[in-house]
Amino acid sequence: MKRKQFVCLEAGCERVIEANNDEELVRAVQEHVAEAHNSFELEDFILAGATEVDCGTTGPPP
Numbered sequence: 632m633k634r635k636q637f638v639c640l641e642a643g644c645e646r647v648i649e650a651n652n653d654e655e656l657v658r659a660v661q662e663h664v665a666e667a668h669n670s671f672e673l674e675d676f677i678l679a680g681a682t683e684v685d686c687g688t689t690g691p692p693p
């Protein structure tokens with residue numbers, strides 16, 4: 632099973648956010664960006680920058 636992963640692009644953050652699907656990923660990233668950066672990411676931007684990872688792997692994408 633694959634999971635979706637998005638690395639926050641805000642300067643100095645580099646928070647890695649993972650979710651089971653696109654919908655959850657968008658929601659999780661938007662929540663993080665709103666809380667941590669008082670900002671907003673567009674859904675299209677999040678999905679364009681998202682990567683798929685194998686479930687169980689914890690390392691960053693290559």
Ligand SMILES: [Zn+2]
Pocket residue numbers: 639640641644645646663664667668
């Ligand atoms: Zn962040």
